[in-house]
Amino acid sequence: MIQWSHHLIIAPILVPLLASALLLFLDERQRVAKAMISVISTLLLVIIAFILLKIESGPNDFGGVYLLGNWAAPFGIVMVLDGLSALMLFLAALLGIAALVFSLARWHAKGAHFHSMFQLLLAGLNGAFLTGDLFNLFVFFEVMLAASYGLMLHGSGPLRVKAGMHYIAVNLVAALFFLIGVSLIYGTAGTLNMADLAARLPQIEPDRLMLLQAGAGVLGVAFLIKAGMWPLCFWLPTAYSAASAPVAGIFAILSKLGIYVILRLTMLLFGDGPLDGFGANALLLGGMVTLVYGIIGVLASQALGRLAGFSVLVSSGTLLMVLGINDGVVSSGALLYLVSSTFTISAFFMLIELVERGQDAGANVLAVTMEAYGEGDEEGIEEAEGVTMPGTMAILGLCFAACGILLAGLPPLSGFIAKFAMLSAMFGAGAIGVPPTAAVWTLIVLVILSGVASLIAMTRVGIRTFWSSLEGTVPRVLVIELTPVMFLLALTLLLTVWAGPAMQYMDTTIRTLGNPASYIEAVQKAYRVPGYQSAPTKVGAP
Amino acid sequence: MELILSLAIGVMTGCGVWLILRPRTYQVIVGLSLLSYAVNLFIFGVGGVKSNMPPILSDDVLPATLSDPVPQALVLTAIVIGFATTALFLVVLLASRGLTGNDHVDGREEQR
Numbered sequence: 001m002i003q004w005s006h007h008l009i010i011a012p013i014l015v016p017l018l019a020s021a022l023l024l025f026l027d028e029r030q031r032v033a034k035a036m037i038s039v040i041s042t043l044l045l046v047i048i049a050f051i052l053l054k055i056e057s058g059p060n061d062f063g064g065v066y067l068l069g070n071w072a073a074p075f076g077i078v079m080v081l082d083g084l085s086a087l088m089l090f091l092a093a094l095l096g097i098a099a100l101v102f103s104l105a106r107w108h109a110k111g112a113h114f115h116s117m118f119q120l121l122l123a124g125l126n127g128a129f130l131t132g133d134l135f136n137l138f139v140f141f142e143v144m145l146a147a148s149y150g151l152m153l154h155g156s157g158p159l160r161v162k163a164g165m166h167y168i169a170v171n172l173v174a175a176l177f178f179l180i181g182v183s184l185i186y187g188t189a190g191t192l193n194m195a196d197l198a199a200r201l202p203q204i205e206p207d208r209l210m211l212l213q214a215g216a217g218v219l220g221v222a223f224l225i226k227a228g229m230w231p232l233c234f235w236l237p238t239a240y241s242a243a244s245a246p247v248a249g250i251f252a253i254l255s256k257l258g259i260y261v262i263l264r265l266t267m268l269l270f271g272d273g274p275l276d277g278f279g280a281n282a283l284l285l286g287g288m289v290t291l292v293y294g295i296i297g298v299l300a301s302q303a304l305g306r307l308a309g310f311s312v313l314v315s316s317g318t319l320l321m322v323l324g325i326n327d328g329v330v331s332s333g334a335l336l337y338l339v340s341s342t343f344t345i346s347a348f349f350m351l352i353e354l355v356e357r358g359q360d361a362g363a364n365v366l367a368v369t370m371e372a373y374g375e376g377d378e379e380g381i382e383e384a385e386g387v388t389m390p391g392t393m394a395i396l397g398l399c400f401a402a403c404g405i406l407l408a409g410l411p412p413l414s415g416f417i418a419k420f421a422m423l424s425a426m427f428g429a430g431a432i433g434v435p436p437t438a439a440v441w442t443l444i445v446l447v448i449l450s451g452v453a454s455l456i457a458m459t460r461v462g463i464r465t466f467w468s469s470l471e472g473t474v475p476r477v478l479v480i481e482l483t484p485v486m487f488l489l490a491l492t493l494l495l496t497v498w499a500g501p502a503m504q505y506m507d508t509t510i511r512t513l514g515n516p517a518s519y520i521e522a523v524q525k526a527y528r529v530p531g532y533q534s535a536p537t538k539v540g541a542p
Numbered sequence: 543m544e545l546i547l548s549l550a551i552g553v554m555t556g557c558g559v560w561l562i563l564r565p566r567t568y569q570v571i572v573g574l575s576l577l578s579y580a581v582n583l584f585i586f587g588v589g590g591v592k593s594n595m596p597p598i599l600s601d602d603v604l605p606a607t608l609s610d611p612v613p614q615a616l617v618l619t620a621i622v623i624g625f626a627t628t629a630l631f632l633v634v635l636l637a638s639r640g641l642t643g644n645d646h647v648d649g650r651e652e653q654r
Contacts, residue, residue, distance in 0.1 A: 186616070
């Protein structure tokens with residue numbers, strides 16, 4: 001008998017998909033009803049993702065391979081739930097609820113179909129995390145991207161449309177790369193199921209293997225565009241800083257989706273066998289250059305939005321470098337860093353909008369440089385109704401300081417623990433047990449430098465915003481807007497307190513990922529529900 | 543036939559790449575369309591070029607001559623998705639034209 005919890009695997013896709021369809025039937029004026037449906041669906045997602053995470057952190061490995069339509073693995077489409085996908089699902093759901101609550105204050109009424117697109121984005125994200133099939137990954141990627149195009153343009157305005165157009169054009173080209181890569185892999189391996197592909201890899205003839213490598217490389221470009229590896233990242237800071245605050249908050253996980261897919265595919269396909277270590281050097285070097293570019297960008301940014309945009313690049317660069325080293329202990333530290341930095345950047349994007357509300361960009365000394373980036377041509381936002389936060393400036397300042405500490409990786413918050421876990425593993429205190437190589441040394445220096453750069457940039461911006469503000473106007477901030485920011489920052493605090501169990505979970509996850517055979521076996525031996533087979537065959541007939 | 547197919551893919555890709563690097567939004571969208579046609583043909587090509595062969599296995603069809611149905615299914619999905627995103631891009635293009643008053647991809651002409 002198939003357990004009820006087994007069907008939960010498909011729920012993170014179905015719930016937001018149904019919600020977004022349902023939302024289309026409601027008129028745009030029924031704002032409260034729309035918001036209710038959206039919030040309920042996202043809350044459900046949080047609960048489902050939490051249960052899945054609980055199941056996954058239990059004793060059994062691969063509790064979840066879900067066969068869609070009861071078709072056996074290489075022929076049908078499979079959904080695979082493992083430690084990594086459960087973690088990403090939970091992360092996406094938490095970010096989703098925070099960004100959604102933030103948007104309820106005013107942003108969701110700024111344009112049509114915000115909630116539908118938001119739910120579709122979540123459905124696409126969850127699908128991409130769960131799928132065990134390359135082409136299905138493309139479909140969910142496109143669902144997620146199509147929704148993100150709409151969300152990117154949400155709120156309209158010349159700056160947003162301009163940045164959105166660049167974003168769409170770049171991502172359309174990325175989708176074409178994706179297709180070329182997928183078809184090359186299909187042409188050489190004859191399968192698109194990830195587990196089947198990994199199982200067939202050793203049997204592929206050497207001359208075809210080269211073509212497969214080309215396909216994997218082209219496919220990788222598509223995800224690296226999403227993750228923002230230099231030189232494929234110039235669109236990212238502009239697009240993220242131009243997007244409206246809640247949208248930028250949820251976009252923080254889109255770049256992590258690229259990282260997720262690269263981690264999943266490299267561990268599964270290039271862990272060992274004929275393509276051992278494929279692309280590792282490219283990731284290492286690319287990550288380094290991205291990190292350097294991110295550091296320069298963080299130091300050079302005048303506007304807060306661009307600072308946050310470049311922080312995304314810093315985080316991506318760090319993660320890509322670690323993927324390039326491909327060491328188990330460092331990778332589990334990196335997973336913690338991924339979670340921590342996603343929370344931080346999302347909270348930071350939402351905080352920025354609140355802080356900037358009180359500022360008059362025109363009165364700023366740096367107005368000229370800001371003008372060059374198109375800042376400040378935003379029209380005034382009309383006053384929203386609701387409870388205003390008391391002691392606004394103090395709380396905003398505290399949240400800002402927390403973001404700064406997290407971005408710089410200072411104690412006591414989780415940014416420090418994540419970086420410490422990575423660095424101590426790199427120094428050889430972990431399982432490597434060997435002195436670090438030149439590449440690892442460079443990496444260590446860069447990671448520490450990126451922390452220093454973030455600290456300098458955040459201090460400078462903080463002083464300018466909170467201490468030397470000439471205008472002195474206190475922004476009108478609603479409780480409902482500040483709560484999500486504090487919620488995300490509280491999550492990083494929880495991550496600090498529970499760093500032990502969290503690290504243990506990451507360790508187990510990375511160890512399972514490092515053993516592709518268990519993944520392949522789980523998918524191939526997935527349980528089929530008996531009794532739904534096609535008409536009985538003639539075998540054994542009298 | 544392989545030659546014609548590969549020439550078509552090559553020419554369309556070349557034109558598409560050149561066009562998406564142009565500064566006018568209309569050129570970019572035509573370039574993207576050309577590129578997606580080229581990619582669609584490419585996906586079709588990876589299944590092996592066969593003419594007049596059914597993609598459905600039945601008793602009188604040899605598996606060796608069968609044309610591969612998976613790339614056909616893939617290309618169908620890719621066409622639908624490409625069509626939708628092109629339509630969406632067209633809307634953004636018009637919005638940008640309306641908001642900035644010109645059809646430059648950056649919303650303003652470069653200073654000469």
